[in-house]
Every structure is written in C-alpha cells, then in structure tokens.
Amino acid sequence: MTFFDPAAEAARATAAILADTLHGTSKGVVVDSPPGAGKSTLVVRAARELAAAGRPLMVIAQTNAQVDDLVMRLAEKDPELPVGRLHSNDPDPYDKALDELPGVRKSARAADLAGLDIVISTAAKWAHVRGVEPWGHAIVDEAYQMRSDALLAVAGLFERALFVGDPGQLDPFSIVGADQWAGLSYDPSASAVSTLLAHNPDLPQHRLPVSWRLPASAAPLVSDAFYPYTPFRSGTDHGDRRLSFGVASDGSAHDRVIDEAAESGWGLLELPARRTPRTDPEAVRAVARIVRRVLDRGGAATSTAGGEPAPVTADRVAVGTAHRDQAAAVRGALAELGVTEVTVDTANRLQGREFDLTVVLHPLSGRPDATAFHLETGRLCVLTSRHRHACIVVCRAGVTDLLDEHPSTEPVSLGVTVKFPDGWEANHAVLARLSDHRIRLP
DSSP: OOOOHHHHHHHHHHHHHHHHHHHOOOOOOEEOOTSSSSSSHEEEEHHHHHHHTTTOEEEEEHHHHHHHHHHHHHHHHOTTSSSEEESSSSSOOSSSSGGGGEEEEESOOOGGGGOOOOEEEHHHHTTTSSOOOOOOEEEEEEGSSBBHHHHHHHGGEEEEEEEOOOOTOOOOOSSOGGGGGSSSSSOOBHHHHHHHHHHHHSOOOEOEESSSSSSSTTTTHHHHHHHHTTTEEEESSSSSSSSSSOOOSSSSSHHHHHHHHHHHSSSEEEEEEOOTTTTOOOHHHHHHHHHHHHHTTTTEEESTTOOOOEEEEEGEEEESSSSSSHHHHHHHHHTTTTSSSSSEEEEHHHHHEEEEEEEEEEETTTTTOHHHHHHHHHHHHHTTSEEEEEEEEEEEEEEEHHHHHHHHOOOOOOOOOOSSHHHHHHHHHHHHHHHGGGOOOO
C-alpha cells in the first residue's frame, strides 16, 4: 500500500503550479481545488511571489467580501507589501478593518493605484477600468463562480493569468435565461474556466489534492459523490479530529443524531415521508432543535491529534438551506429557542466558509418534484462540505423514490460539456452513504 503524505503531496502540487505561473509561457494556468484545499493560501502565495519577482499584478475576485479577505491575508503575511484595494463609489465600499493596514491603499480610481505591487478588486469593478497600462499578470480567484462574459470584460487588462477555483461548487449565477446561447462558443452564462479551456485546451491544468477542511470521515463521500474524476484526500487521518459533548444524551432522536455525527462525522435525521410546504415547519423545528442541543450539551472540538479541545460556540455552527425563505424560517425557530449567533444561510452565501459543525436541510426534503434547481450538483456539494468535524442532514423519507420518479428531463444541447456527476446521481450517492447514519424521528 502506497503511503500518502498529505503535506508532501500538497507541497508538490503547489510547486508545480507556481513554476508554471512564474516561469511558464502559457497565457493561462488553471487550478482545480476541492473544498478547503487552500485556494486563498495559494492565491496569496502566488501573488507575493509574483510581486517579489518584480511582476506587478491584478487580482480578480467575485465579491467584495472575497476581495477584503485577500487584502487582509496579504497584509497579515507581509504588512509592508504595497497593496491596492480598488473599490466602488458606494457609501460603504470595503471592510473598515482595511483602514488599519499601513501597506494598503484604497481608491475608486485604478490610476490612483498605479505602480503598486498588487491591486485587488471584484470582476464587476475591473470591468469598468479603462485607460490603464495592462498588467503582465492576473490571478482570478473563485474562477468557477465567474461567468465567461465577465472574463471577456476584463481580458484586455492583463497578458497572463492564474485561474483558481472549485469545479464542484455552484455554477455562475445568471438573472436571465441563457438557453438561447447553450452550446455556442460565446455562451455568456458558462463559467470563465469552461469557456477558457474550450478555446485553449492545451493550457496547463493542475489540481490541489488535499482538503485541509474536511475530516477523514467526510473527504471520501464528498470526493466520490462530487469529484469522481479529480479525487482528493483529507489532510487529517481518522482519530486526528474529535467532537465530544460534556452533557450526555437525553435519548431523543435529536441527541442521538448528534452523537452519531460526533462519532462518524455524518448524521441523517429522517422525518416521516410527506409532501410539505417549502418551509416545512416540522423540519425547520428539527433543525433548530438540533442546533439548540449542540450548544446546550457543551460541544468541544479537537482539530489535531493531541491538540487541546476548543468549545463549539454558536459562531462555529452553521445551518445550510436551499432557499432564503427556509433560512428565514430556521432563524425564526432558533430565535424562539434563544439562539441568535448561529450562521443560517443558503448554499450560495455559504460558499467559501467553514465551521466546526453544520446542519443541512436537504434541498429535496418534502418536495413533490425534483427540479433542476434542487438537483444542481454544486448546491448539495456546498451544503455537505462546509464542516471541519461533522455534518447533520435533516430530510424527510422518500427522497430516493422521488429521484427515481423524476429522472432528469433537461434538454441536451449540442456543444455543451455535460457536468458529471449530475444532480440525480450525486443525490443518490450522498443518500446511500447517509443511510448508514440514519436516525428516524417518529
């Protein structure tokens, strides 16, 4: 049996990526990353090494939160590094914590930041930049969340680029239907990476092979269900991480599923089969009850072998849903139980974040049908890959039957690369694994 050294494998992959980025001749380098593999760490290191080599660069992120996070990470690594934060003209355009960083200059005009080693902004802001000398290098963070039309809008600002992203996450969001462009080489709704590779198939492609977020209990499920062609391993081994509780179980289904998740990394609380409103009151109450019990029982998480346990406080717990009204319903149920600091949001807004424990309301729970929205592979992938220790899924029975009754009927467009696995297969794979950790709620 071949010994797998996660640190060595990750270092080897990073070295190859940096070699192609700093010394290669290709116009672009693509890096695929599983959840929690250190995308931001790679972006920060590549930016610093390019700057140290005397190659000023622009960095393109997809949201203001991502931009501010990268700026702060760069300042933490090198407080003296000159970094520009290009922002909008909105009243509150950036995190005020940036005002405390001496090496960071902020402006709404790209010309004011000319000559700095690194300038960072969102794709939307970069699209309005005109009349500046193109940068030799660019780094595109969360590149799979970027639409190809957004890439086209900024492509004239740089000569070479490093594209870093997670192919298993949600596809780029579009507010209009894009069926009329499906299969065309200039489909604006396609991701920046898929369009880039369609026109430049010979670009160097790398992948990060280790998830440092997902525990050894979670990586095999997530890898097999969502990354069958680009498998990855956990950076930890079984037993390295531990989730324990100071208060014993009260014997309820909620406590039993918590204990199951603490022991195995996964828990499925299964409610009786029933068609329900989207904001299923019973399921919402079950989610809230689980969170309340996690906090009441004094959870403690040990993240490394031999490490000291840390309390699982409310800010280290998250609830994931498919819809905003479901998230609002869960917040209301938690408030009734006196819980206010737990993060409750949709998969779209949870992307890129991590917590000790997550509770997920399954997208297909209680539904009468399986629509393309609810079957989107990336949605389930995000929801089941935010945790460092355990994930508990709340779902009504009968989802596997629902999947079999509603096979995909989406039209197939010529020229469109089929995303595999599709949502139908990914849901079946996840539910098959979760069935081993099922606790039924009467």
